[in-house]
Amino acid sequence: PAIEFGLDAPFTIDYHDSLPSTNARARELAAEDETDVAVVANEQTGGRGRLDRAWRSPPGGIWLSVLCRPDLPPAHAPVLTLAAAVAVTEIAREHGVEAGIKWPNDVLVGDEETKLAGILTEMEGEADRVSWVVVGIGINVDPAGLPEDATGLRAHATDVDRRAFVQDLLERFAALRADPEEALAAWREHALTLGQRVRVSTGDGTIVGTARDVEFPGTLVVATDNGPVRVHAGDCEHLRPA
Ligand code: BT5
Secondary structure, eight states, rough: HHHHOOOSSSSSSEEEEEEOOHHHHHHHHHHHTSSSEEEEEEEESOOGGGGGOOOOOOTTSSSEEEEEEOOOOOTHHHHHHHHHHHHHHHHHHHTTTOEEEEETTTTEETTTTEEEEEEEEEEEEEOOOEEEEEEEEEEEEEEEESSSTTTTTTOOOOOHHHHHHHHHHHHHHHHTTHOOOHHHHHHHBSSSSSTTTEEEEEEEEEEEEEEEEEEEETEEEEEEEEEEESSSSOOOEOOOOO
């Protein structure tokens, strides 16, 4: 219930102390015809990343899934993932955290590029319109209990109020999902990947080149020796000069 979490956000809040996964809970609510709900948990016991990877979700983090029913074809849904990455980055930066985005959906901090947040978007629907989308957002708060290449908000900012952070995040996400052009422009502005040498693994193979741009709805354009290649989904690694 919204009152328990004390938020005045553009989404109804469904708060839990502990859940296996906020995305799983949001998918249940999707089956019950709910919309514009943000599921929030203090802890996840079975948090998931992309490709069914495990996502560490110790108590005190920001584990959040937004359920919505936008008027979008499934092929355009990646723009919501970009919008979520932008919203996380901008609110983190408002807290003085030097966050930036690695394509497509990782929020990293500083030169070491340790991972602050990740996003997992799931959806269901027909070819012309999604019936629902769940945008799962995991933001580390305390740096303890995380993988070695991860970081938390409190490693870089002293004053982190999770409720206020979630409230600001949801408001920013709501504004950006209504304005995909703005989301894309803001994504470019906060991108760490553009201009870098990258290695991108997709289901079909590996692409090495220089990341040039991101195009609607979230396609990475990589300049390779054989010309530009457009990548819709994959894992991206920034290649640093030795
Ligand atoms: C992601 O996957 O980055 C998406 C993570 C989404 C988590 C949120 S939390 C709320 C909602 N409910 C869920 O169940 N999930 C969403 P991917 O790009 O595949 O990265 C996963 C990899 O990041 C793992 O294989 C680990 O190497 C690493 N990892 C695991 N836990 C981490 C953490 N807390 N912080 C940083 N990296 C982590």
